[in-house]
Amino acid sequence: MSLKHEFKNGWNVIREMNNMDNVMGYSKEYLDFLNKGKTERLCAREVIKLAKEQGFISFEEASKNNIKCGDKIFAENRDKGVALFVIGEKDIEQGMKIIASHIDSPRLDLKQNPLYEDSNMAYFKTHYYGGIRKYQWVTIPLALYGVVFLHDGTKVDISIGDEENDPVFCINDLLPHLSADQNQKKLAEGIAGEDLNVLIGSIPCEDEEEQSVKYNLLKLLNEKYNLTEEDFLSAELEIVPAGKARDLGLDKSMVMAYGQDDRVCAFAAVKAIFEIEKPEYTVVTLCVDKEETGSYGNTGMHSRFFENTVAELINLQVDYSDLKIKRALANSKVLSGDVNVAYDPNFASVYEKNNSAYAGKGVVLMKYSGSRGKSSTSDANAEFVSEVRRIFNQENVVWQTGELGKVDQGGGGTVAYILANYGAEVIDCGVGVLSMHAPYEVVSKADIFEMYRGYKAFFNINL
Template sequence: MNLKYELRNGWKVINEMNNIDAVMKYSDEYMDFLNKGKTERKCVKEIEKMAIEKGFKSILDIEKVSPGDKIYAINKDKNIALFIIGKQDIEKGLRIIGSHIDSPRLDLKPNPLYEDDNMGYFKTHYYGGIKKYQWVTIPLAMYGVVILRDGSKVEINIGDEENDPVFCVTDLLPHLAAKQRQKTLEKGIEGEDLNLLIGSIPDEDQEKDKVKMNILNLLNSKYNLVEEDFISAEIEIVPAGKAKNLGFDSSMILSYGHDDRVCSFAGVKAILETENPEYTASILCADKEETGSNGNTGMHSRFYENTVAELINMQTDYSDLKIRRAFSNSKVLSADVNAGYDPNYSSVYEKNNSCHIGYGVCISKYTGARGKSGTSDANAEFVGEIRSIFNEANVVWQSGELGKVDEGGGGTIAYILANYDAQVLDCGVGVLSMHAPYEIISKADIFEMYRGYKAFLNK
């Protein structure tokens, strides 16, 4: 018997199990999902499409549920939850994979368009925890919806097609940056400096704001949009370009949006390949995690609870007690990413308790900051149960924290579901350059995560 806890290299196990082709196929599917799902709205559309192809039906079209039924529910085009009804009553508890599909980005302000020195700009407001200096001088795409003055909705998707223009935030040339270089990284680029350059051709028929008016004319001709319509718009600015294989061996993926679409996709794939589970299986893809999970599409909303209540009502006589029991009896993997150990910045990690790239899916007993603030802290019994499930399925797993105790930290949606008295454990993959415009993950890790989620839902 080996008395020591030792990490297993994911690629070594994958080779031993002859799973290389499966890993690469899964990674290609995931990269395609990333390319199509640049925003939470786009992700919801893609997941809905995947679910329908596998026989899932909208909860709006269901009156009664039976074991094996496959159902999905959408909340305001920004959340989606999938369910497969189990053999046991929902009151007995669900097996839930809870993830989020929003990612750090730049949003347009409600009154964004202005002109300065014959150049047109959009004012932006950054969303989530970003390093602002990382968002300058890179090609950016524009996605979103606008509700026009007549109440109609138009979609904007610019920057990722072959012949599309892109946009960018400018930076100061090094020849004139002596004062800028003296600032901290946090202050080198200020939030109000993240102004998106969008055009420079003037409309000579106008007396003033010639570039601004030319841009408005272009937007009006293509989208029937007037300037006031920006007030009722949700337009997100994200890195342009597709996900790319990283490394001579193509062992990693460089892309925008790994946090947290990497876990969402794994959960979706796992439930799409689940049939007739003992307990009702579910994957939840929430919004607003990067800003605290608030709002009517964040995890603090009642969307998921209300959906489970509807399913209970379709299964049996409804009572408030039954939904309370359902959540209290539930077991949850909070599917979010962890900080991958980076040798370039080793001083902020405690190596023995870090998530290592290429060593499988990572379970985290707690996240939070410093004195475990903002964490649900899973109990030993549930950690042991997940560990046993993974070992039985020969899933490559590891344990990790988010950096050294006093260096900072971060949270997930785990504590919100734990507040319902559910058993919850954080479980995801390590990411390098987290919250940067382009993040890095290991293909070995994401494949083991998908296998782990599938084992959990089917246990």
């Protein structure tokens, strides 16, 4: 055994294992998943659709006292989250193998009263969701997705901007000829939050004198969706980048797409659990909402959804008790499927090279996240890091380690600490991302394939 350790280049290992066709096939499925799941609701629906095709049934369909090893069950959380279970041989109170990822992504949400007219143009007022760099969202084509509950309670799905004949929307920017004052501002202040107003139309209604452009657009929305202005109050409408996920590079070695943080990990976890038949321990793929805003709310990781779902599972299997729930969670082992930052030589000053993740060098283990002084991190212990490392090595998974930049440069958080609060063993495990939180993010196909292989190994192997 060599005393010196160097992380491998994933593409070299992929060639050695004759996995190139598998990498490209996996990536094609992943791109399709991203295109069908541009919001957390659409993503959750796609996960459930795929799960049903693989034989998963809902908790409502499962029969009490008839749950056995290999059974596949799913639970849905308000159309925004999903938990997939494959029942193991051991009693659930001995713990589970869990991979948890979030499926929400930074975006712009429409305000409660969004529609207004100014200077013969109509706009939507927005409130940004999650950590965005506001200047990146101007002048790019944008799409509108979401749901509206009409005055009579009817639910309407809205999707405008990604079909071939759809219009798109945009946020205006200031021309360079008049930007002398704007140029003096800090980058973060060049575009203010209240200036993220989405341009949506300009034709006036011929039989309306005041706010005629706004009225004309309301007529169009009413004709297509039966929507009135008051219905915006009971809507969840999101502005996201228009356009499909694409291969990047002459060699097609990378993926460029919106929302890869953190649907890239969610897809790998979903794909991995589909290939598990009769595990020793119950395995779980958990897809949650609201991570980008702190994991709060009844669809975030801070909610009791997962704990309550485990309670329901125990109630289906054995005699129920609160103690069994606590033991099941405390004895669990978790990969927090969240992305890391990939080293970018264009911005080398914010990274510490020896502890950075690199695109193409495999799935990333991040022992701790947080910011400065390890604030708000669960900090995985050495015992669990050793276990995951040995599992990956045993299956020849290409892996590396990474941190979120230099110590005092910034930082970030994941859902890891929330599951660790139950007493579970947790470590962050994802892929390095370039341009994280930008409208279009970039990942290596080698990394996402090795992450999928690593997740499958974690589910299968118990040391």
